[in-house]
Amino acid sequence: MKIYCARHSGFCFGVKRAIRMAMDAMQKYKSVYSLGPLIHNRDFVAELEKKGIRIIEDINELKNSDYTVIIRSHGIKPTILAKLKKKGVNIIDATCPKVRRAQLYVEKLKQEGYFVVIVGEKDHPEVRGLLGYAGENSAIYSEGIELKHRKIGVVPQTTLDFEHFYHAVKTLLPKVTEMKIYNTICDETILRIKEALAIARKVDIMLVIGGKNSANTTRLYQICKSFKPAYHIESVKDIKKNWFKGVKRVGITAGASTPDEQIAKVVNYLKNIKT
Amino acid sequence: MKIYCARHSGFCFGVKRAIRMAMDAMQKYKSVYSLGPLIHNRDFVAELEKKGIRIIEDINELKNSDYTVIIRSHGIKPTILAKLKKKGVNIIDATCPKVRRAQLYVEKLKQEGYFVVIVGEKDHPEVRGLLGYAGENSAIYSEGIELKHRKIGVVPQTTLDFEHFYHAVKTLLPKVTEMKIYNTICDETILRIKEALAIARKVDIMLVIGGKNSANTTRLYQICKSFKPAYHIESVKDIKKNWFKGVKRVGITAGASTPDEQIAKVVNYLKNIKT
Numbered sequence: 001m002k003i004y005c006a007r008h009s010g011f012c013f014g015v016k017r018a019i020r021m022a023m024d025a026m027q028k029y030k031s032v033y034s035l036g037p038l039i040h041n042r043d044f045v046a047e048l049e050k051k052g053i054r055i056i057e058d059i060n061e062l063k064n065s066d067y068t069v070i071i072r073s074h075g076i077k078p079t080i081l082a083k084l085k086k087k088g089v090n091i092i093d094a095t096c097p098k099v100r101r102a103q104l105y106v107e108k109l110k111q112e113g114y115f116v117v118i119v120g121e122k123d124h125p126e127v128r129g130l131l132g133y134a135g136e137n138s139a140i141y142s143e144g145i146e147l148k149h150r151k152i153g154v155v156p157q158t159t160l161d162f163e164h165f166y167h168a169v170k171t172l173l174p175k176v177t178e179m180k181i182y183n184t185i186c187d188e189t190i191l192r193i194k195e196a197l198a199i200a201r202k203v204d205i206m207l208v209i210g211g212k213n214s215a216n217t218t219r220l221y222q223i224c225k226s227f228k229p230a231y232h233i234e235s236v237k238d239i240k241k242n243w244f245k246g247v248k249r250v251g252i253t254a255g256a257s258t259p260d261e262q263i264a265k266v267v268n269y270l271k272n273i274k275t
Numbered sequence: 276m277k278i279y280c281a282r283h284s285g286f287c288f289g290v291k292r293a294i295r296m297a298m299d300a301m302q303k304y305k306s307v308y309s310l311g312p313l314i315h316n317r318d319f320v321a322e323l324e325k326k327g328i329r330i331i332e333d334i335n336e337l338k339n340s341d342y343t344v345i346i347r348s349h350g351i352k353p354t355i356l357a358k359l360k361k362k363g364v365n366i367i368d369a370t371c372p373k374v375r376r377a378q379l380y381v382e383k384l385k386q387e388g389y390f391v392v393i394v395g396e397k398d399h400p401e402v403r404g405l406l407g408y409a410g411e412n413s414a415i416y417s418e419g420i421e422l423k424h425r426k427i428g429v430v431p432q433t434t435l436d437f438e439h440f441y442h443a444v445k446t447l448l449p450k451v452t453e454m455k456i457y458n459t460i461c462d463e464t465i466l467r468i469k470e471a472l473a474i475a476r477k478v479d480i481m482l483v484i485g486g487k488n489s490a491n492t493t494r495l496y497q498i499c500k501s502f503k504p505a506y507h508i509e510s511v512k513d514i515k516k517n518w519f520k521g522v523k524r525v526g527i528t529a530g531a532s533t534p535d536e537q538i539a540k541v542v543n544y545l546k547n548i549k550t
Contacts, residue, residue, distance in 0.1 A: 162449060169448065170441050173458060174465070181454045190449070 002249045003270050004199045008191040009209075009254040010263050014073040014096025015039050021094040022070050026052055029068040029090060035059065035080075036125060038072050038094075039257035040214035043235065062089050074125035075099045077132025098158050098186050099126055105182040106133040109153030114180060117141050119168040120157025121215050127157050141168045150177040158186040159216040159256065161193055161223065188256070189216065196224055196253040203251035205243060206230040209266055210255030217255025224253070236265045244273055276519065278545050279474045280527040283466040284484075285538050287531040289348040289371025290314050294323075296369045297345050301327055304343040304365060310334065310355075311400060313347050313369075314532035315489035318510065337364050349400040350374045352407025373433050374401055377459040381408040384428030389455060392416050394443040395432025396490050402432050416443045425452040433461040434491040434531065436468055436498065463531070464491070471499055471528040478526035480518060481505040484541055485530030492530025499528070511540045519548055 033056050037045045065088040075095035109116050116134035119141040120127040156165045206224040210217025221232040308331050312320045340363040350370035384391050391409035394416040395402040431440045481499040485492025496507040
């Protein structure tokens with residue numbers, strides 16, 4: 001069985017950077033907290049916890065001003081950032097620079113008087129953060145969105161797939177007179193999807209590795225599934241041998257929060273399968 | 276045979292206004308010239324010429340400063356307007372207010388440093404006029420357009436159909452970081468296409484009335500043709516009786532430069548056909 005593993009898979013730049021910053025913080029400071037899990041990967045987060053990075057969901061859990069808090073790559077609302085500053089805790093801001101850029105664009109649109117529409121998953125931490133920068137005069141895009149404004153600003157979640165983004169723009173366009181779009185979709189997201197599609201075309205089945213709660217992995221899985229039989233697995237444990245009967249070529253890709261180690265384990269496992 | 280005639284057909288607001296302004300000018304002034312044919316309809320233009328509105332293509336033909344020149348609804352480049360002013364001729368500016376708005380948006384985008392992309396027919400007078408406002412740093416949209424700029428402004432021809440506009444936006448979006456769109460497509464254009472489609476759905480054949488050199492009529496015809504057998508006619512003379520064999524329902528629509536009188540003639544002719 002031939003194995004095709006995507007080069008653009010696994011941890012993205014922003015996630016790698018956040019993990020590196022967290023590791024550095026652990027070396028330097030005593031009580032290190034992550035505001036929400038650092039990445040969308042249970043196993044990896046459990047390992048980080050063992051190493052001493054505790055997860056908190058509410059900033060009120062930070063009782064002591066000598067605590068260190070890590071802002072994960074998704075970023076946070078400016079109001080929460082302000083509260084953290086007021087508390088006087090040590091802040092390690094690991095917001096992905098591409099997310100930070102999106103936040104600044106949202107803020108600019110707000111200042112220029114646009115009604116801001118964020119295109120993305122409504123419960124995703126990045127989207128919640130962006131909305132915080134957009135202020136009152138904003139909304140998350142939905143199919144039946146009703147706009148009372150003819151002048152809107154549009155910013156997509158950095159990990160949105162382009163087809164979804166374009167569909168939103170197409171739906172919004174006839175409803176408005178002026179639309180200012182910042183295309184903040186990350187290049188890595190685009191390359192990841194492009195490469196996954198190229199591989200899906202030439203293989204018999206696709207394995208997509210990543211947390212079941214990772215939005216970008218789930219989307220990657222859905223996209224692959226529309227071309228070839230595909231399986232969304234969290235780790236090597238989820239693989240079933242009967243998937244590979246008669247399979248000559250298998251493709252592998254992974255979401256932005258999947259460690260390289262996890263991908264390597266899957267590749268090794270597949271190398272030893274007899275079909 | 277039942278006849279369904281679109282309400283949103285024939286002269287649009289901007290064309291009606293330009294004709295009214297030209298008629299007024301003829302009452303008031305001696306030598307009245309139109310810069311290019313006032314509308315894209317040969318018969319109507321011939322009638323206007325009989326009434327005394329002469330057509331010129333080149334402003335150098337205006338030899339005398341007591342001449343009156345009409346700027347048609349499509350508008351003109353600012354450089355030509357400046358030359359007309361310098362000549363000291365009497366200018367009747369019948370640029371459609373919606374085209375004028377598009378010109379101002381293009382000028383604004385240029386001033387704000389955007390690379391301006393006009394989406395429309397490259398030889399259409401409105402598009403040539405808009406390009407004049409866009410300056411050097413601009414282009415007409417084409418399928419394989421290459422952009423050296425990551426910050427672009429997009430303005431469509433006022434009579435562009437939405438699908439064409441969307442397609443352009445979709446092609447441009449992945450190539451840029453920032454896109455400011457002014458949706459200048461005229462409501463009448465949208466209603467005209469919508470109604471034509473609704474009628475095409477329920478009839479056996481469609482007649483589309485308008486000049487063969489009228490871009491918006493040709494597009495209307497192409498759109499109808501993709502749903503039902505359709506014929507693009509300039510006037511009642513182009514109709515062939517054998518089109519109506521076994522036809523129970525016929526639909527009629529007309530481009531923005533088709534006089535009501537011409538539409539009425541077609542309706543009357545059809546009323547007397549036996550199928």
